[in-house]
Amino acid sequence: MELLVNDLSIRGQFADVGSFRAAIVRLMVMRNVCRKFRFELFCHQNMAHAQVTGSLIMPQVIRFFSQPERSALMQWLTKYGPYWEDYREHDSDDYLECNEEVVTDSAIGEAAFRCLNAGNCQLVSIIPSDWDVSPLMVWLRGSTRGDLEVAVVNHVDIEILEATLRAEQPPIESWKQLEERCCALFTNLKFIASAFDSLVGHPFVPGASQHIIERLGVLDRFRDSFDESGKRTAEGNKLYQDHFTGDKAWFSDSSDAEKQEFRKELTFKHPEKVGESLFCTMHGKVKTPQIRIHFSSPIVA
Numbered sequence: 001m002e003l004l005v006n007d008l009s010i011r012g013q014f015a016d017v018g019s020f021r022a023a024i025v026r027l028m029v030m031r032n033v034c035r036k037f038r039f040e041l042f043c044h045q046n047m048a049h050a051q052v053t054g055s056l057i058m059p060q061v062i063r064f065f066s067q068p069e070r071s072a073l074m075q076w077l078t079k080y081g082p083y084w085e086d087y088r089e090h091d092s093d094d095y096l097e098c099n100e101e102v103v104t105d106s107a108i109g110e111a112a113f114r115c116l117n118a119g120n121c122q123l124v125s126i127i128p129s130d131w132d133v134s135p136l137m138v139w140l141r142g143s144t145r146g147d148l149e150v151a152v153v154n155h156v157d158i159e160i161l162e163a164t165l166r167a168e169q170p171p172i173e174s175w176k177q178l179e180e181r182c183c184a185l186f187t188n189l190k191f192i193a194s195a196f197d198s199l200v201g202h203p204f205v206p207g208a209s210q211h212i213i214e215r216l217g218v219l220d221r222f223r224d225s226f227d228e229s230g231k232r233t234a235e236g237n238k239l240y241q242d243h244f245t246g247d248k249a250w251f252s253d254s255s256d257a258e259k260q261e262f263r264k265e266l267t268f269k270h271p272e273k274v275g276e277s278l279f280c281t282m283h284g285k286v287k288t289p290q291i292r293i294h295f296s297s298p299i300v301a
Helices: 017-036 045-049 058-064 067-080 107-116 158-167 175-185 206-223 234-243 256-261
Strands: 002-005 095-098 121-124 136-143 146-152 251-253 267-269 277-279 282-286 291-295
Touching: 002 107, 017 058, 017 067, 017 121, 017 158, 045 058, 045 067, 058 067, 095 107, 107 121, 107 136, 107 146, 121 146, 175 206, 206 234, 206 251, 206 282, 206 291
Parallel strands: 002 121
Antiparallel strands: 095 136, 136 146, 251 282, 267 277, 282 291
16 A cells, blocks of 8 residues: 655645644654554655745745754655655646546546556545545546546544554565565466566665556456456456556567567566476566566466
8 A cells, every 4th residue: 555645735725834833743643653554655845845825835834843843844855755756657648637626746646546557545635625535536537448536545534544554464665575475465376486586686666566566466357357268357358458558558568679689588487387488578567667577478267
């Protein structure tokens, strides 16, 4: 699960510095609850310049905070993050709407887009604001799949947030843990012994880890979406349309040039048949860092 601060919940609605400080203190408590359960609360760097009151922006307001409060907030927003835009999945041309307002380029839009694409992404909103209910119903308009609506969990209550996190599996903190989690979760997939070796030695990136899980989750479900005659079920057709077609498909085939130039690199030992190999040109794509998940095709029952 991923948690994003709703940047639209700070946009000039506060009457004075005191009311904003109380809201930020509450947000920092919620961030500490996330960290207590080893989850990060992702923010957007633009929040450091948010409109707080009708006439004051963030840098002007935090001058009235205590030094420890000011330091903790600004180090989070401007120095350490983590920032969800580093792992952004939706584009500026995706038309996302909530409460008759365009939420493209916001945390609401990003969370909705991830949820629509097999992710588990939730929001944390500052209160008081216009976003004090849960869930938030978000529309993605004009996609290749038509108009889609999704409910995004929006946390405004500290106790409910803590209960939610307590019930979640602990977040993955290393590539080794990622391998163990994937092998345990995705029983419809067969992993070669060296499947995760290319990640070893590289810094662990939680966002990339989550996206690997999401893509493997789709492959695992797709592998199980065929009827007795070997034809795709309704869910299989939906997964194919959602993730294997279009400009933003998660999965695609290597180009003819890549197949020729990297034939050796695209050939892997068969996970079950000794002495045999598989030419795996189909792959899933993960950004930041660039990672490819190669798998055999065609996928059949």
